[in-house]
Structures are given as structure tokens and as C-alpha cells.
Amino acid sequence: MRRLLFLSFIVLLILSGCVPIFSPWSWTSRVRGSFQFSSPAMSGEGIVYAATQEDLYAFTHTGKSASIYGLGSGEWFSSNPSIDEYGNIYIGTTGGRLLKISPEGFLLWSFPSQPSGNHTVRDASIDGEGNLYFGTTGGTMYCVSPEGVELWHYDTGEEIWSKPAIGGDGTAFFGTLVTGGSETHSFFAIKDGQPLWVFETEAPSVGFYSSPALDGEGNVYVACHDGYLYCLDTLEGTLDWTLRLAPAKPGGDSAIASSPVVGLDGTVYLCTNEGTLYAISPAGSIKWTVSLGTTIFSTPVLSSEGLAYLLGWDDSRLYVVDRDGGVSKLSSMGRNSAGSPLMTDDGTLYFTATLVDIGTWSQLVSLKTDGAPAGMWPMYGIDQRRTGNID
Helix, strand or coil: CHHHHHHHHHHHHHCCCHHHCCCCCCEEEEECCCCCCCEEEEECCCCCCCCCCCEEEEECCCCCCEEEEEEECCHHHEECCECCCCEEEEEEECCCCCCCCCCCCCEEHHHEECCCCCCCHHHHHEECCCCCCEEECCCCEEECCCCCCCEEEEEEEEEECCCCCCCCCCEEEEEEEEEEEEECCCEEEECCCCCEEECCCCCEECCCCCCEEEECCCCEECCCCCCCEEEECCCCCEEEEECCCCCCCCCCCCCCCCCCCCECCCEEECCCCEEEEEECCCCCEEEEEEEEECCCCCEEEEECCEEEECCCCCCCCEEECCCCCCEEECCCCCCCCCCCECCCCCCCCEEEEEEECCCCEEEEEEECCCEECCCEEEECCCCCCCCEEEE
């Protein structure tokens, strides 16, 4: 009888998750707030950062967490964190500010100095000199020095939601978006505050929510909500090729929120909102496709193991796709997640998951892999600090 009770107790522990004997995860760390739209970033010191609407959290390599900076009422975090070489964190707010926060959680500066509330600041990218490039929903792309001084700005007239890709010469590549849709949309190459070129789409949609990727060979890849993937020449903005990946829908909005990534051999990987992952040759031909059977907003991570890791929206499930399109599914880790997974230089994968629909609890999940990030642009923001800079 005692043996039966003991065995029953062990089964209950395993089913409740208290004994992680069958779990593939290295650890999970639960915090208050919603990680629904958050993508983690890691500093060179090995600290992972992710933001809920109200708090910026720091996680150690063992999963110990702490809120290092919180916002006051009336203002929320509105972007994913980016990290400079000194471990400082840059993150935008709905108050129209970009914040620079030290690794210890001190506010070093705010650009502008006070909340404006007129627009929202999106993800920042960092060039080789430490300058910050970021767009706003007011339609302005800014370049700000590491000291928080404006170097230039450019007004597009349309909202900017995507994270800019920064070329080796400091050119910022990004697209624009119009709530409600438009017949055409603009994709910009801006250097020193002046447009080098502007590419206009032809199919109607809301525009560019997806962020661009560079391949180091003179090409920029960007997906649009019109359902197309575009390959453009970085010098002149000429169209090298285009592919429709998402089927046309009434009103023209075919919806691709995921951003392209580029492998070591130049293969481009992109997933549609409907969950179809494409592998595309550098010449623009489809090598293979696989349907994951779930909604995907996240951007893939490419590994030296020849694997692509993606996060499902509906249940925060991790999908692992091999180089031939074979799929493995890991256990569900939450209610939903639109963030993109991170693979750090040591091959550890991190992703965020919201546990409760109303956003009261979320968690960061860690998974140790046998690979490392591999590709010309292997993940969202190119590297573990999310610099968005190919230099």
C-alpha cells in the first residue's frame, strides 16, 4: 500500500511539472506581466533581457530574474530591447521615447527627455560607432548618438513599425506601414538623413511590418503584407526578384509579420502568418516549403546544426525544422507568443511565452542546443544583442 501511494505521489509530481525529468528545457523563469510581443536579447556579459509592458527584466544564466527598470503609469514599453557592447539596453516606449538603461537598471538618458505621447518608438538598431537608428509610428526615422544627441532624422509620412537593418556604411533600410491599407508602400534606404533610393510596392496592403535582412553580398530582403518577398539591390534599390508567398486575400492584405533570415549559403527563410515556412535560393526560386499548421508571427533562428527554430503564436510551441523541411514539435509553453526566439553565441535558445490571456504571468524559456547561430543574417536583429547591424 505504501509503495502504491509513493508511486502515485511521483506520478502526480511529474504531471504537475514539479519534476522536470522528461522536460527538454534547461529552465523556465516566471515573472509578472505579459511577454506576448517580447523578443529577448543578451548582453556580452551573458544577461538576458526581456520587457513586459511595464517592466524590463534581467535573467541570469540559471534563470534568476529581477525587474531592473519600471515605467510609470500612462507609458508602456513598445519595442524589443537592443544592447550595445557595454551592456547598456535601449528600448522604446509608447510615450515617444527611446531609453538608455544601464546594466544595473539606471536611466542614463531619454530621447526626447520627456514623454510626448504623440507616437510610439519601435525597435532600435546599433551601428559600429554605437549610434542608434529607430523609427516611430509618427513616421520619423531617427539617428541618435550614444550620448542621446540627435544626428539626423527623416520624415516618411507613414508609420514605421519595422526594425531597420544597418549596412556597413551606415545606411538604414526599412519599410513603412499605413493603418487601414494603401495602394502602394515605400521601402527606404537612408544615409546621413537623406534617401539614397525609395522602392515602391505595387500590390495593395497595409505595408511593411516585417523587418529587412541583409546578406553582405549587396542584397536586402524584405517581406510585405501584400504577400510578397522582395530582393532589392542595396546600392540602387533595383528589384532583383520577387515571390508571392502568401495567397492573395480580399482587400490585398496577405499578412507576413515574420522577418526573413539568411543562411550561410545564401538561402533565405521566411514564414507566413498562416504557418508556411519557405526556403528560397539566392536566385529567388523556392527550394522547399513546409506547413507548420499553426499561426506564426515570429522570425526563425538558424543554427549550425542545419536547423531552423520557430515559435508558434497560439500555444508558444517551439517548432524545429531541418534543412530538408522535416519538422519536430516541442511541448507547448504558454497561451501565446509573437516574439522571436534568440540563440546566443554558446548555442542556448531563449524565448518568451505568455501564460495567461490577460497577461498577468509570463515566462522565459531556456533550451540548450548542440549548435550555434549560423548564417549571414541568422535571426531577428542578426545577433544576440539584436544590433541589426551587418558590419
